[in-house]
Amino acid sequence: MIDKKGILFVLSGPSGVGKGTVRKALFEKETDLQYSISITTRKPRNGETHGVDYFFHEKDEVENMIEHGELLEWAEYVGNYYGTPRRYVEQTLAEGKDVFLEIEVQGALQVKENFPEGVFIFLFPPSLDELKNRIVNRGTETEDLVRNRLLAAKEEIEMMEAYDYVVVNDEIDQAVKRIQAIVQSEHCKRERIAEEYKKALESDES
Amino acid sequence: MIDKKGILFVLSGPSGVGKGTVRKALFEKETDLQYSISITTRKPRNGETHGVDYFFHEKDEVENMIEHGELLEWAEYVGNYYGTPRRYVEQTLAEGKDVFLEIEVQGALQVKENFPEGVFIFLFPPSLDELKNRIVNRGTETEDLVRNRLLAAKEEIEMMEAYDYVVVNDEIDQAVKRIQAIVQSEHCKRERIAEEYKKALESDES
Incomplete structure (x- = not known):
């Protein structure tokens, strides 16, 4: 079809x-x-799961992502990065979602x-x-x-x-x-x- | 508002x-x-009302409308004209419908x-x-x-x-x-x- x-x-x-x-x-x-899952550098709270609530990353990883245009948007908030990973969005769209x-x-x-x-x-x-x-x-x-x-x-x-x-x-x-x-x-x-x-x-x- | x-x-x-x-x-x-009401040159059938089922017009009136660009589209079918009157459409839109x-x-x-x-x-x-x-x-x-x-x-x-x-x-x-x-x-x-x-x-x- x-x-x-x-x-x-x-x-x-x-x-x-x-x-x-x-x-x-x-x-x-x-x-x-499908709700878009953000990346963050803040530590996971109790019960939060990587790939469900957030993608948890280290600061240098996220800075590397920013540098390579791998985030559709990002911001810093209270000392932590938050952003939307391009790859996750594109993969989900490619699956038809x-x-x-x-x-x-x-x-x-x-x-x-x-x-x-x-x-x-x-x-x-x-x-x-x-x-x-x-x-x-x-x-x-x-x-x-x-x-x-x-x-x-x-x-x-x-x-x-x-x-x-x-x-x-x-x-x-x-x-x-x-x-x-x-x-x-x-x-x-x-x-x-x-x-x-x-x-x-x-x-x-x- | x-x-x-x-x-x-x-x-x-x-x-x-x-x-x-x-x-x-x-x-x-x-x-x-609001369903668009057409003009036609065919005669009203039993129970059909002008301004409800069709706008009924004479042939020369419709030819005049065509000439003056008063129809958004028109066609001839089995010897009669049918068309969409611009004025009716525009008045209805202006009423917010x-x-x-x-x-x-x-x-x-x-x-x-x-x-x-x-x-x-x-x-x-x-x-x-x-x-x-x-x-x-x-x-x-x-x-x-x-x-x-x-x-x-x-x-x-x-x-x-x-x-x-x-x-x-x-x-x-x-x-x-x-x-x-x-x-x-x-x-x-x-x-x-x-x-x-x-x-x-x-x-x-x-």
Whole structure:
């Protein structure tokens, strides 16, 4: 039958918009998406498994990966590296599985640069007030921090232009349905499949 | 809130692929799609209403519409004109409703020329054997006619290149779900909505 290659989907959006919540709700449904496994230099915590929760690496290994372009994106956070390994993504896609990555805007833009054939989805706040509420309700922030994060979020919204789709996170269930629709419709894109469909039909004629 | 414009969706595909069946199944579901109403010069049959089943017109009126580019596509069939009125489509889209048109490949290509901002979906047969079966099972065709229609269908498949999406009609329910996903995801396309979303967010700040 028809040879199907997977697609890389990248979900991103401004700080506080609810990316993690939507991603969790999406993976609670029945899905064929494979969640992208990151590399990290931090030590495994109790119960964490290499190749399931993370790929655990030494610092010099990761620096070597960065140097050789083996990460689709990376960042340093509290003294540790985190990143998305190109090889794992490409192998999973080659097996015909879609890969799903949920990530900050800066990371998504790095992925876009290194893997432009991905599908980039921007999660959008229903309103600025709502975004502010969500940032405030994390509870741990001072007023100054909230103001800064809101400013950062507005700048991140400007980066929407680099994305393929915009999904409003008004209701989590609705946002999840829209993402599922995007996944399904991307597999119907003519430029992805027309050639293989034609070939399949021709081989039919024998 | 956000000003939403409708989208024109055009479902087409080779002779015998099952366009009408899929369209009917789609409209049996709950849908916000507005089925495109054609103009015709044939006389209304019992129970047919102007503006519901067709827009009924005189021959000279339709020739005038053709001359003035008021039809997105048209064809002559058994001495009568049939066509898609641009004004009805544009008014419906302006009201924020999606318009759905199911049509032969030649007509779809005319629409594409006159309304390139439409979304063009090609319904694809699961196999050539299956397509042949469907043509034969219409029952009214001689062997020669079946061969000709199959040849025509193969030529129509070559025209797939002009379409945005390809949906395999392996199972009607699956095909319907894929079309529904395309409709939903097209409303999330960044180039359609990013500007209006940004404006809505800015007007928020007042």
